[in-house]
Amino acid sequence: MKHITVLGTGVLGSQIAYQTAYRGYDVTAYDVSDQALEAARERFAKLAATYRAEVDGAADGAADAAIGRLALTADLADAVADADLVIEAVPEQLELKREVYTKLGALAPSRTIFATNSSTLLPSDLVEFTGRPANFLALHFANQIWVHNTAEIMGTPATDPAVTRAVVEFAESIGMVPIELKKEKSGYVLNSLLVPLLNAAGDLLVEGIAEPEAVDAVWRIGTGAPMGPFQIFDVVGLTTAYHISAAGGPQQQAFAKLLKERYLDQGKLGVATGEGFYSYR
Amino acid sequence: MKHITVLGTGVLGSQIAYQTAYRGYDVTAYDVSDQALEAARERFAKLAATYRAEVDGAADGAADAAIGRLALTADLADAVADADLVIEAVPEQLELKREVYTKLGALAPSRTIFATNSSTLLPSDLVEFTGRPANFLALHFANQIWVHNTAEIMGTPATDPAVTRAVVEFAESIGMVPIELKKEKSGYVLNSLLVPLLNAAGDLLVEGIAEPEAVDAVWRIGTGAPMGPFQIFDVVGLTTAYHISAAGGPQQQAFAKLLKERYLDQGKLGVATGEGFYSYR
Numbered sequence: 001m002k003h004i005t006v007l008g009t010g011v012l013g014s015q016i017a018y019q020t021a022y023r024g025y026d027v028t029a030y031d032v033s034d035q036a037l038e039a040a041r042e043r044f045a046k047l048a049a050t051y052r053a054e055v056d057g058a059a060d061g062a063a064d065a066a067i068g069r070l071a072l073t074a075d076l077a078d079a080v081a082d083a084d085l086v087i088e089a090v091p092e093q094l095e096l097k098r099e100v101y102t103k104l105g106a107l108a109p110s111r112t113i114f115a116t117n118s119s120t121l122l123p124s125d126l127v128e129f130t131g132r133p134a135n136f137l138a139l140h141f142a143n144q145i146w147v148h149n150t151a152e153i154m155g156t157p158a159t160d161p162a163v164t165r166a167v168v169e170f171a172e173s174i175g176m177v178p179i180e181l182k183k184e185k186s187g188y189v190l191n192s193l194l195v196p197l198l199n200a201a202g203d204l205l206v207e208g209i210a211e212p213e214a215v216d217a218v219w220r221i222g223t224g225a226p227m228g229p230f231q232i233f234d235v236v237g238l239t240t241a242y243h244i245s246a247a248g249g250p251q252q253q254a255f256a257k258l259l260k261e262r263y264l265d266q267g268k269l270g271v272a273t274g275e276g277f278y279s280y281r
Numbered sequence: 282m283k284h285i286t287v288l289g290t291g292v293l294g295s296q297i298a299y300q301t302a303y304r305g306y307d308v309t310a311y312d313v314s315d316q317a318l319e320a321a322r323e324r325f326a327k328l329a330a331t332y333r334a335e336v337d338g339a340a341d342g343a344a345d346a347a348i349g350r351l352a353l354t355a356d357l358a359d360a361v362a363d364a365d366l367v368i369e370a371v372p373e374q375l376e377l378k379r380e381v382y383t384k385l386g387a388l389a390p391s392r393t394i395f396a397t398n399s400s401t402l403l404p405s406d407l408v409e410f411t412g413r414p415a416n417f418l419a420l421h422f423a424n425q426i427w428v429h430n431t432a433e434i435m436g437t438p439a440t441d442p443a444v445t446r447a448v449v450e451f452a453e454s455i456g457m458v459p460i461e462l463k464k465e466k467s468g469y470v471l472n473s474l475l476v477p478l479l480n481a482a483g484d485l486l487v488e489g490i491a492e493p494e495a496v497d498a499v500w501r502i503g504t505g506a507p508m509g510p511f512q513i514f515d516v517v518g519l520t521t522a523y524h525i526s527a528a529g530g531p532q533q534q535a536f537a538k539l540l541k542e543r544y545l546d547q548g549k550l551g552v553a554t555g556e557g558f559y560s561y562r
Contacts, residue, residue, distance in 0.1 A: 142503055150502045179499050185490045189499040192485060193510065196477040204473060209466045218460050218470040221431045222423055223513070225506040229474065232504070 001113075001170050005030060005083040007100065009040035009072075012117060013089030015145040018047040020087075022058070022066040023174040029072050030079035037072045044070060055146050080108040085170060087139060089117040097121065098129045105131030113163055115139035119191070122184045123156045133158035139167055140188055141176070151176035152188040194232070195244070201229030202245065202255035212277045234276035238269050282394075282451050286311060286364040288381065290321035290353075293398060294370030296426040299328040301368075303339070303347040304455040310353050311360035318353045325351060336427050361389040366451060368420060370398040378402065379410045386412030394444055396420035400472070403465045404437045414439035420448055421469055422457070432457035433469040475513070476525070482510035483526065483536035493558045515557035519550050 005028040006017040014029070021027040029044075031037050048067055051058035073079050080086055086108060090100050097118065104114065114136045116126060123138045130136045137155040142148035151171035155164050164180070171178040179189060187195060204210055210218075216228020233241050238259055245256035263269070263276060270276035286309040287298040295310070302308040310325075312318050329348055332339035354360050361367055367389060371381050378399065385395065395417045397407060404419045411417045418436040423429035432452035436445050445461070452459040460470060468476060485491050491499075497509020514522050519540055526537035544550070544557060551557035 148503055150499050152499065177498055177502060179491065179495045181491050181495075183488065183490050185485070185488070189485060189491050189496055190503045192490070193478055193481050193496070193500055194504070196481040197474055200474050200477040204466070204470060207464065207466070209464050209473070210460065210462050210470050214460045214462075215470055215474070217458055218431050218433065219474055221458060222429055222471045223475070223506060224508070225504060227505070 001084040001166065002026065003028070003082050003084050004170075005079050005086045006089060007031075007076075007079070007086060007104075008089040008091070009036060009043065010089065010091070011043075012141060012143065012145075013087075014040055014043040014047065015143070016087055016089060016117065016141055017070060018044055018051075018066060019145045020174050021069040022051065022055075022062065025069065025174070027070050028079050028083070029070055030076060031072075031074060033074055037074055040072055051146060076103060077107045080104060080112065083108060083112050085113045085115060085167070087115050087117060092118060092120050094121060094125060097126055101126055101129035101131075105129065111135070113137075113167065115167060117141055119188075120186075122186060123154060123159075124184055127156050127158060134160040135163055137164060137167060138188075139171065142190065145176075149176050150179050150190070152179045152181060152190070154181040154184055154188060156184065198229050198233065198241070199245075199248070199252060199255075201233075202258075203251055205230075206251065206254045206258055230277040234270040234278055234280075236270070237272055238263050238276050282365040282447065283307065284309070284363050284365050285451075286360050286367045287370060288312075288357075288360070288367060288385075289370040289372070290317060290324065291370065291372070292324075293422060293424065293426075294368075295321055295324040295328065296424070297368055297370060297398065297422055298351060299325055299332075299347060300426045301455050302350040303332065303343065306350065306455070308351050309360050309364070310351055311357060312353075312355060314355055318355055321353055332427060357384060358388045361385060361393065364389060364393050366394045366396060366448070368396050368398060373399060373401050375402060375406060378407055382407055382410035382412075386410065392416070394418075394448065396448060398422055400469075401467075403467060404435060404440075405465055408437045408439060415441040416444055418445060418448060419469075420452065423471065426457075430457050431460050431471070433460045433462060433471070435462040435465055435469060437465065479510050479514060479522070480526075480529070480533060480536075482514075483539075484532055486511075487532065487535045487539055511558040515551040515559055515561075517551070518553055519544050519557050 004020050004025045006013050007030045009029050009031045017027050017029040029040055031040055044067055048063040051063040114130050116138050117140055127133050127136050137159045140152040142150055153167055168178040201215055204215055212230035216230050219225055219228040242256050242259045245252040268275045271280055274281045285301050285306045287294050288311045290310050290312045298308050298310040310321055312321055325348055329344040332344040395411050397419050398421055408414050408417050418440045421433040423431055434448055449459040482496055485496055493511035497511050500506055500509040523537050523540045523545055526533040549556045552561055555562045
């Protein structure tokens with residue numbers, strides 16, 4: 001694989017594109033408008049600054065060299081004409097993604113592998129729109145890709161095992177730890193583990209068993225983890241936690257109600273707003 | 282509180298007694314026979330060696346001084362005659378604990394506070410046998426008390442709040458982080474969080490989604506935790522994991538079956554036997 005195209009330059013898309021370029025690939029970053037591309041340029045510049053500060057070896061010109069390997073375009077046909085791998089990181093809306101794959105299937109060479117970074121959809125939800133079931137799978141990155149360097153790889157039953165292997169190798173080549181899922185699983189591995197832990201923490205609060213500080217202290221001390229579940233909630237953002245909980249069973253809905261009344265309605269949305277379960281001011 | 286008595290000198294009981302003595306209290310350690318007390322002496326000597334090696338400041342005579350503050354006895358009446366606090370850490374059998382509290386209630390002064398270290402029982406299961414509902418609660422320590430220094434404190438509706446406060450202060454005075462539970466909860470905070478995480482990991486294995494190494498890597502990288510769930514299973518011990526899973530729902534029972542067939546039947550019981558999900562040889 002030589003030419004990598006990333007569709008969508010939001011939080012995750014820009015990190016994927018930048019990390020891939022940082023590891024030496026020529027990367028085309030696509031977004032829908034010149035305005036979106038201008039925002040992308042700012043994101044890339046910020047990422048370069050972050051890498052210079054946080055990533056070993058990035059300060060010696062490597063962070064800047066990555067910028068030079070990034071081409072930005074709002075022309076989808078141009079973006080994918082010569083792509084070996086297209087990583088799709090457009091907003092998490094099923095209809096939008098289906099439209100994108102329908103266009104993409106017509107524009108990209110048949111050899112091009114498509115990989116979705118979707119967090120909430122399964123590749124099976126999208127495969128029929130790609131025009132290349134054997135060349136399609138999910139390649140899922142975590143936020144702060146330079147720290148949390150997992151790449152969860154999950155095919156459909158139609159994915160060619162050779163394509164899966166090629167994507168595993170690509171993920172390794174950009175510094176990721178590839179995590180191969182043998183079957184499709186909503187939430188991949190990370191959220192399959194994290195959601196039950198966070199639900200259990202929410203239950204303790206709803207039931208009035210213990211306060212967030214106490215719950216987090218037990219988890220940190222008992223397991224050696226750097227953050228307890230309520231600290232994780234604050235990082236994820238309480239709005240996201242609310243939407244996920246509101247869609248759950250009765251216990252989760254009770255937690256959603258608590259979140260809304262005690263936090264969202266007071267503008268306490270987590271780290272991003274300076275206050276959630278904890279104050280960050 | 283000046284005189285502390287610990288009933289039971291098994292893994293946890295000996296750690297509680299030693300840590301309490303290490304922090305300057307006179308501690309009486311009770312067990313049922315001279316043979317059990319001989320084993321306790323060995324445990325205390327090993328703990329002193331561990332503290333010298335692992336606890337800051339313990340090497341300068343402090344670890345040995347703790348031994349000097351520990352009195353051992355197989356006479357229950359003597360053990361509790363002058364106790365301000367009795368911490369009960371006898372085996373996790375309901376009938377045995379009820380017998381112990383019935384004897385204890387008759388032997389100890391009425392001012393003496395009783396605290397159970399039980400992991401699996403609620404204080405409400407025991408309170409009626411203590412003869413002192415207001416002076417009884419749970420005080421639950423974690424294994425490797427010198428590292429995992431939480432003390433979960435959980436009363437019944439009859440516990441006097443002043444007694445809870447006194448036990449919180451005692452826990453702090455022996456170097457614990459006191460975690461106050463406002464209501465009774467089976468599994469306290471730690472296991473209320475840990476069990477759902479471990480169940481979710483078991484589900485991923487049962488469903489054939491991903492291998493233990495992959496699951497653990499995602500968890501470590503994604504959350505910064507030092508160990509993934511299958512590493513935790515190996516530390517807890519696969520026999521314990523089997524018994525807990527076998528008593529659960531259909532998914533947990535499927536995991537228990539997998540544990541038995543792939544691990545227990547091969548003598549792979551976790552870290553203690555040198556092999557479990559991982560090899561430690």
